[in-house]
Amino acid sequence: MAQTLDRSPAGSGIPAAAPAAARPGRRFRQTAGRQHHAGPLTYVLLIGAAFVSLFPLYWNVVAASHSGERVVEAPAPLLPGNRLLDNLSFAWNQVDMGEALINTTVVASLVAVSTVLFSTLAGFAFAKLPFRGRGMMLSLVVATMTIPPQLSVIPLYQIITDLGWFDQLQSVVLPSLVAAFGVFFMRQFLVEALPMELVEAARMDGAHSLRIIWHVVFPVARPAMAVLGMLVFVQAWNDFFWPFIALTPDGNPTLQVALAGLGAGNHTVDHAVVLTGALISTVPLLLVFAFLGKHIVGGITAGAVKS
C-alpha cells in the first residue's frame, strides 16, 4: 500500500505551518516514524467498520421513530419517521422507563463513586505501603477476577430474599461496592505514577494517612480515577445478569431489567416501544462517549495493556 497523501509529517491533520509551540504538550503526537500513511483501501475498510458499528445504533433511532406496525413491515424503514415523541411519551408513562432511568443512574453513580474510592485506597496500599501478606493478598485480588457471577447468584438470591431486599436497589449496589479490577487498575497506576519520596516527605512532615490520601494520593491518581470511574459507570449501567435476577420489571427495575421485561414474555409487543426503550438506555452512554470518547479509549487501553 504505497501512497502519498498531502499531509504534514506530524500526521496530526494540522497544517505544518502551525507553530508547534502553540500546542504545548497536550496534542497527541505520532510516537513512531514507522507508521505509514494509510492508503485508500485502509480508508474503505475503516469506513466499512465504522458503518457496521454505527448502523444498528442509527437504525435504533429510525425504528423508535415509527409506529409499531411499520417496524414489523418489510422492507424495514431506513429513514426516521415522525413517531419518536409519541413512542417516548408512551415508554415514559406507560412502561415507566423514566423510573428505570433514574434507578440506573442512581445505581451506576453509587457503584462508580464507591468503587473508585475504595479501589484507590486499596490500590495505594498495594502499591506503596509495606504490610504483611501484601503479595499474597494482591494475588488473591487478581484471582477473584476470574470467578463468574453465576457462582454466587443462588446464595445471593437467598440472602437478599431473607433480608427483604428482593427488588430493592441495594441488592444490586452492595455486591458491587468495590471491584478487583479497580483495585488492580489503581495499583498498577500508582506503582509508577506516585513517587515514594512524595509519600515519605509527607510522613516526615507528620501527616497522617488520611491527609496523605487527600493531599498526595488523590491529586496524583485523579486521571486514573476518572478513567476507572467511567469504565465502572458504563459497566454498572449495562449490567444485566444479576440485576435481572434481583429486580423485577414491575418493581424497581434498572433500564436493562425493564428492557428485558419489554422484550420478552409480553404477547402484544409493540416493537417500536421496545426499541424506544433500548434507545433511552443507550443514548446517555453514547453522549458520554461522544464527549469523553478519547479519554475512554485511553483508559481502556491503559487498563488492558498493563495487566
Place this chain on the structure above:
Amino acid sequence: MATSVRARPDGSPPPAAPPSSPGPRGHRSPGGLRSTLYRWDIKAIPYVFVAPFFLTFAAFGLFPLIYTGWLSLHRVELGGDPTWKGLENYTDLATSEFFWNALFNTFTIGVIATVPQLLMALGLAHLLNYKLRGRGFFRVAILAPYATSIAAATLVFAQLFNTDYGMINGVLGWVGIDPVNWESSKWPAQIAISVIVTWRWTGYNALIYLAAMQAVPQDLYEAASLDGASRWRQFISVTIPSIRPTILFTIVVSTIGATQLFGEPMLFGGSVGISGGSGNQFQTLSLLMYEKGWVTGALGQASAIAWVMLLLLLLVGGIQALVSRHNRKKLGG
C-alpha cells in the same frame, strides 16, 4: 518532640507559659500519644485500606461461592430445606442430554463469537495504526457498540435478524439468498447470537491491540525493512509476536465472557429465550442454570452447573498458564 519539659513530676503548672502555647493534654505526654497513634496509623492503615475489598468479596463472593458448592451436593427446592445428595447432581448432569447440549452450545457459540471477533480486531488495530485522517472519529466509532447494553443491542439485532421483515434477510435477498430462519434453525441462530457478541466487542479489542502495537519498538520494523520484509511479512513476523501477551490476554478474557453468555441468547429467543429456543438450539450453560434454578426450582442442580462452569474456567486458566510458560521458555531459551 520535645514537649516533655512541661510535664513536671510534681504536677505544678509550668511557670510563665505563654498564653498562646497549648495547655497540657491530660496525664500522658502528648508525644507518647501522638507516636502511638502514628505507629498505629502506619501499621494498621494498609489493612483498613484493603478491607473494603476483602469484606465485600467475603460477603458477596467467597461465601456464596462456597455455599453454592455445598448446595450442589444437596437437593434444594426454592424455599425448602436442603437434603444431602452427594455427587448425584453432578452424575445427573453427566447423563443429562440438556446439559451436554448446553455445554456444546456454549462451546460452539463461544468459538463462532470469539475467533472472528479477535481476528477482525487484529485487522482493525493494524489499520488504525496507520497515519490517518480522522483517527479520533474511527476509534470512537468502533467503540460505540461497547456503549450499548446487552439488552439494547440484542433487541435491535432481534429485529434486524427477523425472518419475515428483518433487514438482514432483505439484504441477503438482493444477492439472491433465500430468507434464513435466524431464530428457529440451530446454526443460523447461533451465528446470529455470535454476531451480536462480535458487534459489541470487536472495537473494544481492536483498541487494546492498537495500544499494544504502538508500544512495539521501532527498530524491529527497521531491521525487518532492511531485510526486505514486506508490510504483510512485518505484520506477521514482527507485530503479532510482539503483542502476543496482549493477544493471550484478550483470548482469556473473551473465553471467560463466552463461557458466561446469558443475556444475548435469552433476549434473542424472546418468549422461548430461557430455554434457548424452541428446541434448546441455543441454550447456554448460564441459561440452563437459570432455568434449573428459577423455572424448575432445582437450586442444587443449578449450583452443580455453576460449579462445572468454574471448573471449565479453571481449565482455561490452566491452559493459559501452560501456554504463557511455554512462550516464556521459547523466548528465554
